[in-house]
Amino acid sequence: MAQAITPLYAEARILLKLWDLAQAEVSKSNFMPGNAPAYQKALAQLEAEAALSSKAKTSRSKVYSLTDQGKARLALVMANPEFLFTANVGAKTAN
Numbered sequence: 001m002a003q004a005i006t007p008l009y010a011e012a013r014i015l016l017k018l019w020d021l022a023q024a025e026v027s028k029s030n031f032m033p034g035n036a037p038a039y040q041k042a043l044a045q046l047e048a049e050a051a052l053s054s055k056a057k058t059s060r061s062k063v064y065s066l067t068d069q070g071k072a073r074l075a076l077v078m079a080n081p082e083f084l085f086t087a088n089v090g091a092k093t094a095n
Contacts, residue, residue: 005034008083010042015074018052018066025055025063046070 010033017031032039046052051070054062066074077083 005036005038007038007042007045008077008080009085010036010038011046012074012077012083014039014042014046015051015066015070015077018064019071019074021066025065027057027061027063031064046073049073 013033014031017033018026021031028043032043043052047054047064049069050067051073052064053067054064057063
């Protein structure tokens with residue numbers, strides 16, 4: 001049985017992926033690990049708290065990048081004792 005995606009886990013996955021993309025402005029499909037409600041909520045919260053910056057790419061899509069606040073938030077999330085990966089980390093994720 002699959003584990004539920006916690007808000008902490010969703011936030012960490014989004015921040016890690018954007019950090020990995022090294023400040024590039026990317027569309028949501030390039031960094032969102034899934035379309036689960038937990039990821040959508042985490043994205044909205046991170047954007048509202050200025051951990052991510054976004055701007056319109058077209059009339060229907062945005063591009064996102066990690067801010068300095070987002071980097072600080074990532075450090076806090078990774079130091080949180082409640083955070084843990086729920087599955088093995090593959091080579092693509094770790095590299």
